[in-house]
Amino acid sequence: MGRIALSPADHRLAFALLGAVALVPLGVQSEYWLGVLITGLYFAMLAQNWNLLAGITGLFSMAPSAFAMVGAYTTGLLSHHLGIGPWVGIPAGAVVSAVVGFGLGRITLRLRGAYLALTTLAFSEILRLVVANSIEWTRGDLGLSVPGILGGAKAPILYLFLGVLAAYQVLLMLLLRSRVGLFLLAIRDDEVGAVARGVDVVRYKTLAFTLSAAGCGIAGALFVHFLQLASPELGLILQTGLVISMVVIGGMGTATGPLVGALLVQVASEALREVGVRHLLVFSALVILVGRFFREGLMGLLARRRSPARLVARPASDAKRLA
Amino acid sequence: MSAALLALSGLRKSFGGILAVADVTLAIAPGELVGLIGPNGSGKTTLLNLITGFYPPEHGRVRLLDRDVSGQPPDAIFRAGLTRMFQQVRVFRRLTALQNLEVAGRAAGLSAAAARQRAGRLLERLGLAPHAGDEVGALSGGQQKLVEFGGCFMSEPRLVVLDEPFAAIHPTVKQVMVDVIGERHAAGQAFLVVSHDIPAIMRLCPRTVCMNAGAVIADGPTEQVMTDRGVVEAYLGGHAR
Numbered sequence: 001m002g003r004i005a006l007s008p009a010d011h012r013l014a015f016a017l018l019g020a021v022a023l024v025p026l027g028v029q030s031e032y033w034l035g036v037l038i039t040g041l042y043f044a045m046l047a048q049n050w051n052l053l054a055g056i057t058g059l060f061s062m063a064p065s066a067f068a069m070v071g072a073y074t075t076g077l078l079s080h081h082l083g084i085g086p087w088v089g090i091p092a093g094a095v096v097s098a099v100v101g102f103g104l105g106r107i108t109l110r111l112r113g114a115y116l117a118l119t120t121l122a123f124s125e126i127l128r129l130v131v132a133n134s135i136e137w138t139r140g141d142l143g144l145s146v147p148g149i150l151g152g153a154k155a156p157i158l159y160l161f162l163g164v165l166a167a168y169q170v171l172l173m174l175l176l177r178s179r180v181g182l183f184l185l186a187i188r189d190d191e192v193g194a195v196a197r198g199v200d201v202v203r204y205k206t207l208a209f210t211l212s213a214a215g216c217g218i219a220g221a222l223f224v225h226f227l228q229l230a231s232p233e234l235g236l237i238l239q240t241g242l243v244i245s246m247v248v249i250g251g252m253g254t255a256t257g258p259l260v261g262a263l264l265v266q267v268a269s270e271a272l273r274e275v276g277v278r279h280l281l282v283f284s285a286l287v288i289l290v291g292r293f294f295r296e297g298l299m300g301l302l303a304r305r306r307s308p309a310r311l312v313a314r315p316a317s318d319a320k321r322l323a
Numbered sequence: 324m325s326a327a328l329l330a331l332s333g334l335r336k337s338f339g340g341i342l343a344v345a346d347v348t349l350a351i352a353p354g355e356l357v358g359l360i361g362p363n364g365s366g367k368t369t370l371l372n373l374i375t376g377f378y379p380p381e382h383g384r385v386r387l388l389d390r391d392v393s394g395q396p397p398d399a400i401f402r403a404g405l406t407r408m409f410q411q412v413r414v415f416r417r418l419t420a421l422q423n424l425e426v427a428g429r430a431a432g433l434s435a436a437a438a439r440q441r442a443g444r445l446l447e448r449l450g451l452a453p454h455a456g457d458e459v460g461a462l463s464g465g466q467q468k469l470v471e472f473g474g475c476f477m478s479e480p481r482l483v484v485l486d487e488p489f490a491a492i493h494p495t496v497k498q499v500m501v502d503v504i505g506e507r508h509a510a511g512q513a514f515l516v517v518s519h520d521i522p523a524i525m526r527l528c529p530r531t532v533c534m535n536a537g538a539v540i541a542d543g544p545t546e547q548v549m550t551d552r553g554v555v556e557a558y559l560g561g562h563a564r
Binding site: 179185188190192194198202253 | 375377396397398401402406407409413414415416417418422425426427429430431435471474477478
């Protein structure tokens with residue numbers, strides 16, 4: 001049986017989805033719902049970057065929101081204390097997140113499964129507490145006010161976020177076509193087998209950690225300039241939980257799944273806002289059900305319903321490559 | 324006399340109080356096909372783990388083509404020219420058969436096109452060409468073993484180490500492996516084959532090494548080793564006649 005995961009059809013679907021989101025501002029004028037959508041795109045960025053680690057490299061990190069917070073506070077501190085603008089602060093956020101990701105990747109690269117998850121969870125919480133308690137620098141829970149971008153207009157910000165997501169998607173596609181992508185997938189499936197076949201597992205796991213951290217850092221930095229506030233809440237474990245739910249529900253290890261999951265969960269969260277945090281119980285139950293019965297999430301379900309010949313391109317393309 | 328391809332000197336490894344490999348000294352010449360036998364727990368797989376970099380030796384050296392590779396990681400030893408097939412099948416289940424082979428080729432520095440071409444040829448030889456585009460997790464256990472076996476030849480290694488390649492597979496799959504080993508050996512490829520399949524070792528390997536309790540107890544022409552009193556006693560117990 002073939003699969004949709006990371007097939008050319010999967011990538012096309014991801015771009016089609018981003019294209020569809022680009023049409024939303026033409027029909028939806030509500031500033032509120034555009035804001036919800038922008039927040040969904042922020043989570044989609046985190047979801048894509050967490051998927052690079054968990055779904056593609058097999059590293060179950062609990063730190064995506066922590067790296068977003070690193071990016072957010074890098075630009076926030078630069079702007080608050082030094083008056084440096086967002087267009088310098090956002091790339092700086094990516095660089096600082098990448099450096100922290102590289103460090104964490106090196107420290108934790110011998111850990112797998114629950115041990116890696118627990119270590120990154122501890123890192124996230126420690127970082128959040130440090131940020132929340134460094135009041136003279138960060139103003140603690142009050143947060144740092146940071147300047148807006150693009151005049152604060154929702155539609156241009158939405159297109160900026162979409163552009164960044166599209167760039168992530170292109171980078172993911174190029175990565176997967178390269179030998180680096182092949183090695184990451186091999187590490188995910190069998191780390192011992194990969195190292196025995198000459199893959200420098202230490203180097204490629206660190207690379208995945210660094211890239212994912214940089215991606216989350218950009219997302220966090222962009223998001224605080226949209227919110228015009230950097231607060232320690234960005235690094236809450238709850239946020240990481242949401243990112244994991246989004247990827248698992250949408251389809252871990254697929255290109256489109258994290259986008260679908262992020263948008264669906266974010267819109268559903270807003271729609272269910274009145275029931276309070278109880279809606280998280282629904283997401284938790286969904287994650288358990290999807291993890292148990294539909295390992296490729298909604299994308300896997302879609303692949304089962306559609307003709308394999310249309311959606312499952314990898315085996316066919318491999319046969320062509322051999323011919 | 325040609326220089327040794329693989330030279331082990333005084334290799335030792337213990338786990339807690341148990342000496343798994345006890346000062347093993349052994350050499351394999353270029354192009355040699357050597358069988359490694361011994362009862363369960365005799366230290367064969369531990370020795371392979373020391374050779375291929377999965378365990379660092381407590382004592383002793385591993386030299387590959389006159390280069391000291393002791394304690395180097397497995398990927399560095401792969402690049403130095405030594406590939407390995409595991410006792411428990413190790414494949415990339417969600418990658419296709421073609422991609423499984425390409426991993427080793429790309430890691431060895433082949434271009435994408437060269438790796439694909441070589442992988443295609445190997446799959447063809449192993450009778451797996453119709454499954455080139457199939458996910459390996461969906462293949463049978465024997466086919467998965469063949470995929471892993473094929474991966475050993477992607478980098479044109481100097482020495483291929485096979486750990487129980489014939490265990491739990493259909494005779495037709497075994498025959499494919501035996502034929503490929505024979506062909507490659509005839510072309511100058513060196514092998515170290517660990518197996519409990521004594522008839523296969525007798526048919527394939529001109530030289531056999533036998534281990535017991537972590538030490539080499541016999542090393543020489545296969546027929547001679549098979550009739551060695553120490554080897555017979557190791558397999559059948561101390562009172563064998």
